[in-house]
Amino acid sequence: MVYRGKEKPSVEIKLTDGQENSFIPSYSSLDQIQGNVAVTAHTDTKINQVFITFEGVVKTYVEKMASSSPTSGRSEAFQCFLRLVQPMEDVAFPDAGILKADETYTFPFTFAVPEKLLPQNCDHGRDNDTVHQAHLQPPPTLGDPLTAAWGKSLMDDMSPDMAIVSYAIRARIINGKKSNGKLNITAEDSKKVRVVPQISEHPPLIVQDGKDDDYQLRKEKSIKKGTFKKRLGTIVMESTQPRSLRLPPPRTEKPCPVTTSANINLRFDPAQPDAQPPRLGSLVTKLKAATFFASKPLGDIPSRSSDFHYSSTKGIYVETLTLSTLCMASAQWDKHNLPDSPPRRDAALSASSNSNPNIPTASSSYKHNLPYYSTHILVPIFLPGKDDSAGSGKKVFVPTFHSCLLSRIYVLDMSLSCHTPDASITDPSLHLKLPIQISAEGSADARPSISEDEAQAIARREAGDFAWHPQSVAPPSPEYTEQAQFPSFAPPTPDDTEMTTARAQSPEPMVAGMASGIRRSSGNVRAHADVAPPNYSVHTFSRSSVGSSAG
Numbered sequence: 293m294v295y296r297g298k299e300k301p302s303v304e305i306k307l308t309d310g311q312e313n314s315f316i317p318s319y320s321s322l323d324q325i326q327g328n329v330a331v332t333a334h335t336d337t338k339i340n341q342v343f344i345t346f347e348g349v350v351k352t353y354v355e356k357m358a359s360s361s362p363t364s365g366r367s368e369a370f371q372c373f374l375r376l377v378q379p380m381e382d383v384a385f386p387d388a389g390i391l392k393a394d395e396t397y398t399f400p401f402t403f404a405v406p407e408k409l410l411p412q413n414c415d416h417g418r419d420n421d422t423v424h425q426a427h428l429q430p431p432p433t434l435g436d437p438l439t440a441a442w443g444k445s446l447m448d449d450m451s452p453d454m455a456i457v458s459y460a461i462r463a464r465i466i467n468g469k470k471s472n473g474k475l476n477i478t479a480e481d482s483k484k485v486r487v488v489p490q491i492s493e494h495p496p497l498i499v500q501d502g503k504d505d506d507y508q509l510r511k512e513k514s515i516k517k518g519t520f521k522k523r524l525g526t527i528v529m530e531s532t533q534p535r536s537l538r539l540p541p542p543r544t545e546k547p548c549p550v551t552t553s554a555n556i557n558l559r560f561d562p563a564q565p566d567a568q569p570p571r572l573g574s575l576v577t578k579l580k581a582a583t584f585f586a587s588k589p590l591g592d593i594p595s596r597s598s599d600f601h602y603s604s605t606k607g608i609y610v611e612t613l614t615l616s617t618l619c620m621a622s623a624q625w626d627k628h629n630l631p632d633s634p635p636r637r638d639a640a641l642s643a644s645s646n647s648n649p650n651i652p653t654a655s656s657s658y659k660h661n662l663p664y665y666s667t668h669i670l671v672p673i674f675l676p677g678k679d680d681s682a683g684s685g686k687k688v689f690v691p692t693f694h695s696c697l698l699s700r701i702y703v704l705d706m707s708l709s710c711h712t713p714d715a716s717i718t719d720p721s722l723h724l725k726l727p728i729q730i731s732a733e734g735s736a737d738a739r740p741s742i743s744e745d746e747a748q749a750i751a752r753r754e755a756g757d758f759a760w761h762p763q764s765v766a767p768p769s770p771e772y773t774e775q776a777q778f779p780s781f782a783p784p785t786p787d788d789t790e791m792t793t794a795r796a797q798s799p800e801p802m803v804a805g806m807a808s809g810i811r812r813s814s815g816n817v818r819a820h821a822d823v824a825p826p827n828y829s830v831h832t833f834s835r836s837s838v839g840s841s842a843g
Contacts, residue, residue: 301333301391303463303481311543316439317483318542321430321490322738325403329463331479333391339478340389341380341466346403348374348430348487351456352585352697356604367587367605369697373413374430374459376403401461405487406430414696416589423593426694430489431457432732434583434690434700439486447688452609455585455698459487486542490734491691493536497595497727506597506703508725509533512655515560515570515712515720525562527570529708529722530652531555536729537675539691543735550675550689554704554726557650560625560665561658569665572620573709573719577671579728580705581689583609585698594699612705613687615673620708625665673704673728691732704728 309326311317319325329344353368378401386397407430414427433439434449435456464480499507509531515524534554540547554577560569584594586606594600600608628651651666658664675689693700704726711719 299334300479301331301337301465303465303479304330305461305463305481305483306330307483316486318486318488319405320488320541320543320732320734320738321405321407323405323735325401325405325461325485327401327461329399329401329481330396331391331399331463331465332396333393335393337391337467337478338389339386339391339465339467342385342399343462343464343466344378344380344399344401345462346374346376346378346459347372347462348457348459350431350695350697351458352587353454354585354587354603354605354607355454369587371413371697373409373695374406376406378403399463403461405489407490414589416696417591419592423591423694426593427696429491429693429695430487431693431695431698432488432491432690433457433459433486434698436484439484448686449688449690450581450611450613451583451690451700452585452607454607454609455583457695457698458484460484488539488542488690488732491693491732493538493729493731494692496533499533499727506595506725507727508723510652511722511724513720513722514657515710517712523563524567524712525560525564525569526655526657527710527720527722528559528561528652528655529724530557530559531706531724531726533727534673534704536692536731537673537689539689539730539732541733541735549677552673552728554671554673554706555650556669556671556706556708556724557652558623558667558669559652559655561655562662562664563657563659565662569625570710570712570720572623572667573711573721575618575620575669575671575709576707577615577618577673578705578707579613579615579675580703581611581613582701582703583698584701585609587697589696590694590699593694594701613676615676616671618671620669623667623669625667627663627665629663630660671706689730692729702728702730 305327306312306329307314307317307325307327309324312327317325325346329342331342350371350373351369353366355366378399380399384397384399386392391397409428409430411424411428414424418424418427435451435453436458437448439458460482462480462482464475465478467476467478470476497507499509511529512526513529514526516522517524531554535552537550537552539550556575558572562568582597584590584600584606585608588605590606594608597608597610600606650668654664676687690700692702704724706724706726707721708723709719709721
């Protein structure tokens with residue numbers, strides 16, 4: 293038999309911002325999340341507080357691969373990087389703190405997705421301030437299959453089980469504290485939401501040749517007719533980082549295709565005067581999504597995947613997606629005849645100096661007295677939509693981001709094949725790996741919320757309290773210009789000598805208030821809801837150690 297007095301109150305979170313019927317409620321930066329928490333008690337129930345929060349957490353773990361030790365396990369980390377608390381009004385709270393039986397109490401809430409996190413969310417060691425600013429950007433929802441959706445279809449965001457970023461609205465009914473000091477939660481409920489913050493495009497990466505194995509912006513390859521035949525020449529393939537792929541706002545019903553383009557420049561340096569450039573074959577473009585995760589805070593932005601292999605605290609997961617396969621057989625080569633070099637001109641300088649950005653610099657085996665060939669290819673890059681075939685339409689893309697415990701980056705893999713005339717060996721191919729970013733747009737109607745005092749201050753400023761007064765731009769009058777003298781050649785006058793003596797004897801500074809007038813000013817940062825101190829507790833442990841995890 294079940295006694296009604298032992299039944300917990302029912303708690304239900306309902307949204308009222310137009311997404312109450314959405315399969316997965318989705319929000320971007322500065323979007324408002326509005327709703328109500330309905331609480332119904334089956335019997336008269338004493339409560340002390342109704343706690344409504346909007347929280348964002350990161351969970352990661354790394355498996356320790358030990359071949360000789362039996363204490364292999366995993367190291368885990370947890371970080372609550374965001375916690376917004378909804379203040380409760382007295383009129384919404386029940387009389388005497390008692391929920392009457394079979395009555396429904398409604399507690400409204402309003403949250404705004406922040407553009408930046410509080411500075412104390414990233415209080416670990418860092419290599420530079422750029423890392424700190426990147427870690428203060430709210431990360432997008434990642435790794436949760438129930439929130440990776442497009443419309444009413446569940447999608448795959450190409451993330452491993454070892455890295456999860458989730459956002460949720462939580463409502464808890466508090467009734468005092470337990471004997472161990474923890475809050476006594478009478479009833480609670482939570483509702484997950486999907487957050488894709490607005491992320492702008494960052495400057496291109498600086499790729500160092502020979503030092504960044506994950507990126508390759510230039511490739512040279514020797515072309516031969518056969519294994520033991522003479523060399524025809526050298527082909528050079530070169531490109532730069534393309535513009536970012538811009539994601540639409542998460543609530544866009546009919547989004548436009550997400551596209552960009554990559555410029556590929558080719559050059560052929562013949563080994564003999566009669567050597568002709570090879571015929572181009574197919575160009576295969578692939579997108580690699582790399583997820584870096586760690587059980588300890590990262591002090592730098594990940595750039596080398598080799599640093600995350602065979603580590604007990606760091607890991608990497610890469611998934612490759614084919615974007616397109618294009619035929620380049622119709623590409624035409626342009627022949628360039630170099631003029632006779634002037635006497636005593638450096639041959640290397642003559643070969644490498646080129647004012648055309650679409651022509652790569654000469655290869656290491658280029659002969660300066662021979663002509664060369666070049667061509668240019670514009671490759672369209674597009675992300676597959678939900679209606680694309682071959683399973684690629686089931687992928688959902690998150691923007692490029694870097695946080696304290698995990699990062700997501702993208703690499704454009706481009707492979708071009710060439711057909712050598714009368715070749716008796718396999719056709720050669722050139723391979724480039726370009727860094728590419730995926731950025732995200734914010735909602736068009738999202739605006740930062742301001743208080744009444746801030747609105748009045750803006751109104752006073754627009755009304756003319758700080759009116760702009762025009763300044764005269766006429767040249768100075770002759771009385772100030774005709775008597776001008778260069779200071780280093782003008783002899784001192786008696787008046788100047790007396791003024792200098794007076795300055796030396798005066799105890800007061802010549803410019804009053806220069807030191808005392810400088811003071812440190814502080815401003816108040818206001819959010820729509822009260823911001824509680826974040827629970828930033830990144831920790832690690834393994835199965836072989838004794839301890840408990842917080843959060």
